[in-house]
Amino acid sequence: MSSLTWSEVFAYHRTRKGIGRQSLLVDRGESGYRNLFLPEGRILYMGEGRRGHQEPVGGNLRLLLAHREGTPLRVFLREAPGRWRDLGCYRVEGWRYALLEEEGRWVYWFTLAPGGCEEAP
Numbered sequence: 001m002s003s004l005t006w007s008e009v010f011a012y013h014r015t016r017k018g019i020g021r022q023s024l025l026v027d028r029g030e031s032g033y034r035n036l037f038l039p040e041g042r043i044l045y046m047g048e049g050r051r052g053h054q055e056p057v058g059g060n061l062r063l064l065l066a067h068r069e070g071t072p073l074r075v076f077l078r079e080a081p082g083r084w085r086d087l088g089c090y091r092v093e094g095w096r097y098a099l100l101e102e103e104g105r106w107v108y109w110f111t112l113a114p115g116g117c118e119e120a121p
Contacts, residue, residue: 004084009076019048019059024090024112027078040113043075043090047108054097054107063110067092072116089117 013020018033026035026043036044048059056064066073072089079085093113100107 003079004076004086006082006084009084009086012074013076017048017059019062021062023074023076025076025078026087030078038111042093042114043112045110045112047110049107051105053105056108060108063092063108064095067095067110070116073112074117075112088114090114091116 009025010016013023013025015021018025018031024045025031026045027033028035028037032050033046035046038044045063047054047063049055054060063073065071070091072091075087075090077085077087090112092110094111096109097106098109099105
């Protein structure tokens with residue numbers, strides 16, 4: 001897989017936020033979010049909102065609806081500043097709302113699984 005520039009990612013993603021209309025941005029913690037990369041290509045993706053309890057609005061609502069409706073999302077991984085990799089389509093396989101004890105707040109955790117698209121959009 002070849003690397004992409006931020007301009008190439010932004011042309012598809014259309015926002016600086018992690019959760020876009022049809023895509024997600026993931027990293028290995030540089031953004032302050034705690035994404036976990038699991039076996040079989042799955043990703044445990046922390047919901048939107050770095051302070052206070054996360055709410056089912058904005059990007060979190062988008063992911064809840066993607067889960068309910070089975071809508072796939074394209075995932076882009078930040079490999080280094082300005083360098084991204086297209087991981088392909090993922091589906092929201094499940095989610096939970098849990099207490100993040102060390103911060104004393106409730107957050108969404110979305111389990112993303114590869115697949116859901118027949119071809120690149």
